[in-house]
Amino acid sequence: MSDLSSVNHQINPENIKVSLSQKSTMDSSTNNQQEFQENQDTTNEQTNGNENQEKSDDHTIPAVENTTEIYYPFDPRDHGLDENFSMINYGDIRDKLIHPGHHDIQAFLTTFINTQVDRPITLLTEETTIMKLSNNDYYLLETSNFITPMLNEPYYIGKTAFVNVMSGIYALGIAECTTHRMAISIPSTIDIPTRNIIIPLITQGYLDAATDAHVSVQGIRIINSSSFLIGGNATSIILEQQILRRDIACPGDIIILTKPIGTSVAIALSQYIEDPVKRNEIIKKIKLSDVLDAKYRALDVMVKSNLYPAVLMRKYATHAVCEISTHGLYGHADVLVKKQLQPVDFVINNLPIISKMDMVAKLVGLSGQFLTGRLPEISGGLLVVMSKEHGIHYCQTITQTYGGQAWIIGSVEPGNGSVLIKNLPKIINVPDMEQKSKKH
Structure with a gap:
């Protein structure tokens, strides 16, 4: 691993941007999903209304307050x-x-x-x-x-x-x-x-x-x-x-990710810039304000619970699911695809990332690992496999009801239990979140 992770980090509160309406988060998720579907073969047709959705089972979805986390840097x-x-x-x-x-x-x-x-x-x-x-x-x-x-x-x-x-x-x-x-x-x-x-x-x-x-x-x-x-x-x-079945993915299913990747890169970057020499190297390629934005987007990802997306999986007949954490997107997907009863491959064509973290990964020599999902994630999202029809509704419900985000990142194809990440995947930059201030 690069020495990104070894540098201490202190934040100047004056550099923190303030205030964000939940609507802007929801709008950005909707816009990204629409752009994504236009470029993804598996999602080029929209389903209408609630057609063919399964009825919710007896599992009650807890009430979730639709608000944006308020942050204040620790001093x-x-x-x-x-x-x-x-x-x-x-x-x-x-x-x-x-x-x-x-x-x-x-x-x-x-x-x-x-x-x-x-x-x-x-x-x-x-x-x-x-x-x-x-x-x-x-x-x-x-x-x-x-x-x-x-x-x-x-x-x-x-x-x-x-x-x-x-x-x-x-x-x-x-x-x-x-x-x-x-x-x-x-x-x-x-x-x-x-x-x-x-x-x-x-x-x-x-x-x-x-x-x-x-x-x-x-x-x-x-x-x-x-x-x-x-x-x-x-x-x-x-x-x-x-217990949800996690081994019944079949060809034609789509693959969904409920949080963007790039947390470890964003967090390490916020420490990296504290070294004057390395800081000068970084700010030639990325603005200091972007570094702070990425740090707080990563923090928002890390503290956001997977509870609602997980319980919602029951409504939309999930075929396979795993969490994304220490072993990165590729590592966890590889374990999951090998559990499937049918001989299938997970084909990933799109990567939702914390904004500009692909640029940062390239700058510090980690681009290959990052773009193939081999960097660890800190408190990452869920990788969910569903039918195309249910998956689109699942993403829409997360955005419209929960105020969260979810992206269709690929499809399930006939294969031999492999994870295939496109050589140059489509990058979906997840916009940074402005932060409100609150002391703890």
Whole structure:
């Protein structure tokens, strides 16, 4: 990985743009979707009204407040800390971004599963497992995840950590959470007064995100370690019929992505510009205001829950789905396509990205990895496979009802279990979001 991730980051509040109406977000999503459909062979015909939609099942879609997140950059001085304090100094971004490949993890977990003869486990994703409980018809779904501070934003790191944990459950279309515990690993090098300021901010962000998702957090575990890690563990006890099938993609289906990619590039860029030499190199190609816009668009992506898009999948007969996170778009799609019962390929022709991050990736030598979906995402979206007809309605509903965004990025074709990303995919630049100010 480039040394993008090693530079500390501090934001000047005077550079933050303010205010954005939700309508502009919805309009940009609609316009992008229309432009996208004009260039995508699989979506060149619009369906009318609600024709052929499936009726919603008994799974209730939680109420979602249709508002834009309000941000305010964390200033250590507001909390009695030294102005040079940064959570990033206590994180371990490089180790998080250079994650073991999904093939390595798959091999390890396959070996592990083969030893569990008494309690068979079905692997769903790298972080999520499901196990049939003894002597009844219920299953235990369990997921856990952790992130390291990639920004000096304690409150929003807490929110991101919660969203990241719950995505493993949401990727199965499950909204209910039976138990949820938060966990924080605190660097032993950070002094107690600083801990007493930072930990409550992280925890408040985590709990606020939980409240928004109608999840009760039963407890928190705090341990000492060499670096910051924030995350948790969530479980859900469910009946088998509540689990969405993830292995029935068929030729003619379309592939949808519910969040743009580019979070790791945008976040790393916001740190990169703090080095004067590297900053001069960057601003020759991209404006400083664009860097800040990208950083806050990435933050908006990271704290946005996958709850609503996940539950909505039940209404539109999802054939396959996975979350996009540590292993990037390609890595997670590759695991998913190999689970399909039919011999198919996932063909990806379009990439919705945080605005201008393709330019930045090229500037720092990561263009090849970025344009093939091989860079990690931080609290990314869902990759959803549906029929063309249902998929178009799914995207429209997310935009018009939820105020979110979703893009049709490709199609399912007959094949041999491969992910094929077009050599020069069509780039959809997701506009940056202006930010309102709010202190935490």
